[in-house]
Amino acid sequence: MRKVFLSYNPPTIGDDERAEVLDTLNSPWVTTGPKTKAFEAALQDYLHAPAVVALNSCTAGLHVGLVALGVGPGDEVIVPSMTFCATANVVEHVGARPVLVDVCPDTLTLSPDAVQAAITPRTKALLPVHYAGHPVQMDELDVLAERHGLAILEDAAHAISSRYKGRLVGSRPNLAAFSFYATKNLTTVEGGCLTGEPALVEKSRIIGHHGMNRDAWKRFDRSGSWYYEVVLPGFKYNMTDMQASIGLQQLKRLGAFQRRRREVVARYEAGLGDLAALELPVERPWAESSWHLYVIRLRAGALRIDRNTFIEELKARNIGTSVHYLPVHMHPFYRDKYGYRPEDLPVSADAYQRMLSLPLHAGLTDGDVDDVIQAVRELVLANPA
Numbered sequence: 399m400r401k402v403f404l405s406y407n408p409p410t411i412g413d414d415e416r417a418e419v420l421d422t423l424n425s426p427w428v429t430t431g432p433k434t435k436a437f438e439a440a441l442q443d444y445l446h447a448p449a450v451v452a453l454n455s456c457t458a459g460l461h462v463g464l465v466a467l468g469v470g471p472g473d474e475v476i477v478p479s480m481t482f483c484a485t486a487n488v489v490e491h492v493g494a495r496p497v498l499v500d501v502c503p504d505t506l507t508l509s510p511d512a513v514q515a516a517i518t519p520r521t522k523a524l525l526p527v528h529y530a531g532h533p534v535q536m537d538e539l540d541v542l543a544e545r546h547g548l549a550i551l552e553d554a555a556h557a558i559s560s561r562y563k564g565r566l567v568g569s570r571p572n573l574a575a576f577s578f579y580a581t582k583n584l585t586t587v588e589g590g591c592l593t594g595e596p597a598l599v600e601k602s603r604i605i606g607h608h609g610m611n612r613d614a615w616k617r618f619d620r621s622g623s624w625y626y627e628v629v630l631p632g633f634k635y636n637m638t639d640m641q642a643s644i645g646l647q648q649l650k651r652l653g654a655f656q657r658r659r660r661e662v663v664a665r666y667e668a669g670l671g672d673l674a675a676l677e678l679p680v681e682r683p684w685a686e687s688s689w690h691l692y693v694i695r696l697r698a699g700a701l702r703i704d705r706n707t708f709i710e711e712l713k714a715r716n717i718g719t720s721v722h723y724l725p726v727h728m729h730p731f732y733r734d735k736y737g738y739r740p741e742d743l744p745v746s747a748d749a750y751q752r753m754l755s756l757p758l759h760a761g762l763t764d765g766d767v768d769d770v771i772q773a774v775r776e777l778v779l780a781n782p783a
């Protein structure tokens with residue numbers, strides 16, 4: 399059995415990140431400034447994005463994105479239930495209603511059929527989530543958005559380097575929000591960004607910085623002026639140069655991180671693919687996943703232990719796992735406010751009961767992956783129904 403506990407997704411931080419942070423700490427400017435600008439430019443280049451604003455989280459990006467799109471009280475926004483709570487919370491923050499819908503059984507991404515069924519005259523926007531890094535069916539959503547005059551705001555928290563039909567997520571003109579939270583494929587410890595066409599992104603930048611019409615750092619360098627005006631009551635969502643320092647170095651390593659993630663996924667597939675009791679994650683033919691998460695599902699009725707016991711048994715074997723996610727419609731706030739029952743969104747509710755996320759990060763060795771495979775195989779083979 400494995401001797402040391404294996405975390406399911408710690409960050410991969412190296413000497414280059416440490417040196418860049420120190421360089422910033424030793425400079426006269428540590429919050430939003432030249433490094434944030436450089437990180438935005440590097441992200442724009444990497445993502446082929448029309449424009450980028452760096453922010454202090456993906457949640458901030460989703461929030462300012464909704465404000466920039468003019469979503470507010472009386473509006474509805476269609477959100478998949480199989481997501482992190484922030485995707486729905488931001489809709490509540492702007493006073494609109496998140497209309498929770500079900501996901502596709504294979505990829506657990508927003509189902510275009512479910513979206514179509516949920517559109518009403520009040521629908522203002524679609525908020526698809528590239529769940530686990532697998533891209534959403536954007537063509538189908540574009541048709542619906544066009545037909546009904548809806549905005550699209552992508553939750554790309556998991557999707558840096560994901561491609562839909564060859565095109566990078568984040569390269570489209572509609573807004574997309576990325577996360578650089580500690581567990582993400584690229585981290586700035588906490589952080590995020592918003593991509594999209596320049597006018598919307600610049601509006602979002604102002605909304606995310608107090609509604610001020612000038613960047614603070616420009617006010618304090620030689621080229622700047624002390625004068626600014628507030629054009630709307632904005633939020634304090636700017637990224638700091640400390641965070642951007644980490645991001646600049648992480649972005650240089652992202653290609654290598656992604657190659658390693660794919661190798662790990664291939665090793666899991668080779669090591670677990672023959673177990674009929676497990677449902678492994680899929681990549682549709684037109685999709686390139688960022689493989690942010692490796693979510694397996696226990697097939698209903700195949701084992702005599704349930705998902706929770708499976709997780710406990712893996713923990714006892716020093717393998718860390720997690721669950722992504724308790725569907726939003728099953729959280730008490732949403733359940734009680736809107737009267738959802740679990741079975742209202744059966745794919746999400748069923749997947750939740752059977753899912754767990756295995757360790758997946760760029761720092762895993764082949765030995766680590768083999769330890770996970772061995773522990774999972776042992777459990778499956780010892781517990782047939």
Ligand SMILES: Cc1ncc(COP(=O)(O)O)c(C=O)c1O
Nearest residue numbers: 455456457482484555577579590
């Ligand atoms: C799908 C999804 N959306 C939004 C977020 C929020 O990201 P952040 O923590 O950067 O605000 C997360 C974070 O885990 C997420 O997984």
